[in-house]
Amino acid sequence: MIPAAFDYVRVDSADAAVAQLVTHGEDAKLLAGGHSLLPLLKLRLASPSVLVDIGRVKDLSYIRDAGDHIAIGALTRHRDVEISEMLKQHVSLLALAAGEVGDNQVRHRGTIGGSIAHGDPASDLPATVLALGGSFVVKGPKGERTIAASDFFQGFLTTALAADELLTEIRVPKITGAKVSFQKFNRRAQDWAIVGVAAWKLGAKSGVGLVNMGSTPIRASTVESAVASGASAADAAAHAADGCEPPADLNASVEYRQHLARVLVRRALEECA
Amino acid sequence: MTINGQTHSHDVEPRTLLVHFIRENCGLTGTNVGCDTSSCGACTIHMNGESVKSCTVLAVQADGQALTTIEGLAKDGVLHPMQEAFRQNHALQCGYCTPGMVMAAIGLLDENPHPTEREVRLGLEGNLCRCTGYHNIVKAVLAAASN
Numbered sequence: 001m002i003p004a005a006f007d008y009v010r011v012d013s014a015d016a017a018v019a020q021l022v023t024h025g026e027d028a029k030l031l032a033g034g035h036s037l038l039p040l041l042k043l044r045l046a047s048p049s050v051l052v053d054i055g056r057v058k059d060l061s062y063i064r065d066a067g068d069h070i071a072i073g074a075l076t077r078h079r080d081v082e083i084s085e086m087l088k089q090h091v092s093l094l095a096l097a098a099g100e101v102g103d104n105q106v107r108h109r110g111t112i113g114g115s116i117a118h119g120d121p122a123s124d125l126p127a128t129v130l131a132l133g134g135s136f137v138v139k140g141p142k143g144e145r146t147i148a149a150s151d152f153f154q155g156f157l158t159t160a161l162a163a164d165e166l167l168t169e170i171r172v173p174k175i176t177g178a179k180v181s182f183q184k185f186n187r188r189a190q191d192w193a194i195v196g197v198a199a200w201k202l203g204a205k206s207g208v209g210l211v212n213m214g215s216t217p218i219r220a221s222t223v224e225s226a227v228a229s230g231a232s233a234a235d236a237a238a239h240a241a242d243g244c245e246p247p248a249d250l251n252a253s254v255e256y257r258q259h260l261a262r263v264l265v266r267r268a269l270e271e272c273a
Numbered sequence: 274m275t276i277n278g279q280t281h282s283h284d285v286e287p288r289t290l291l292v293h294f295i296r297e298n299c300g301l302t303g304t305n306v307g308c309d310t311s312s313c314g315a316c317t318i319h320m321n322g323e324s325v326k327s328c329t330v331l332a333v334q335a336d337g338q339a340l341t342t343i344e345g346l347a348k349d350g351v352l353h354p355m356q357e358a359f360r361q362n363h364a365l366q367c368g369y370c371t372p373g374m375v376m377a378a379i380g381l382l383d384e385n386p387h388p389t390e391r392e393v394r395l396g397l398e399g400n401l402c403r404c405t406g407y408h409n410i411v412k413a414v415l416a417a418a419s420n
Contacts, residue, residue, distance in 0.1 A: 001309050001310070002288060002290065002293075003288040004288070005286065005287075005288055006287055006288060007287065008287030008331075008333055010333075031331075031334075034329060034330065034331065034334065035311065035329060038311075038329050038330075038331070039310060039311055039329065041288075042290075042309070042310070043310075051287065053333070053334065055334060079323075102311075102399065103314070103398040103399025103400075104324055104377065104380065104381065104384075104396055104398070104399055105314060105317055105324045105325050105326045105377065105380075105399045106311065106326070106329075106399060108320075108323045108324060108325050109325050109326075109329070109330065189398040190312065190398045190399055
């Protein structure tokens, strides 16, 4: 499988990337690690006329302590998130989830920013950052803005990013000392989750994100409220599929996904107890 | 870019995949195309010392980088310890997945020199053997790790 022809531009700064996006508009796509985009191009599900390669922009790969949160450059690779001692200490859920993405080879190339910007409800990281109450810094021709994860994922593979904006940073609040769990249910190694759950609990506070339970990653706020009011893991998990309209496909029916969500959320909450 | 220490330079279309560049432009056909969808790992090579799937990298992305393919492992006719371990443990049946398995296994031990059996199985998650010869592959990787 070979992608449709495109023009290739390599840039060395975020500003240069934005300038290219302004010039080419909807016809351009940003290329980082390429592990969401290149499979789409090869299947010809996407055929942008220009690829803007940001893979060598040096100052977008970092993991920094920013006081109450950890700031992660958009070009930070899954592998670097997975093994980060700073994340393991303060936001271990994100390191754990990054280690569940694809396989070793994929994690060596794929970036957190690419995964977030792709906005796939079946991906592990969007639901995880949502559960953490994270936010995203994006850069456009008019400057920077910050978008809460809860406002970012708008529809299937659709995010709040405008065509001329570049995601530059992912911010996740510290939850130092929290118990965390990532439940991924699939039938084959390295596969996407049929349903996945990212959960953390710190005292009465908790966060629960659902993978592949709708057209966007979903925050199970009813479950979180139940946990806050002291419900048992089983009772809180009974609400896991409330309001969810998961897809039906070869792997699972709607009802089976709803069942999986309740089972996996219960397991996750039990692990976080 | 350099492949196995040798410089390779060719004009290619931007859409050229790295695996095709390696096989067709450079004539190094040890790296196989299996599934072509980032799943099977037959095309695994090392880029700057890390295992990557060369069917999911554009050749232009590898511009200026240091690559190693299966052809670059044996030195002066002596097999790389991982190749030797595969040989000793009969860790191949049809052999199609083998170059990718060997490259992924070397990458795995670089990051985790003394893995448990479970860690080997998880670490080779990105490589499929359709003969299902996993048992001896895992044995070979553990043998290479203990040498």
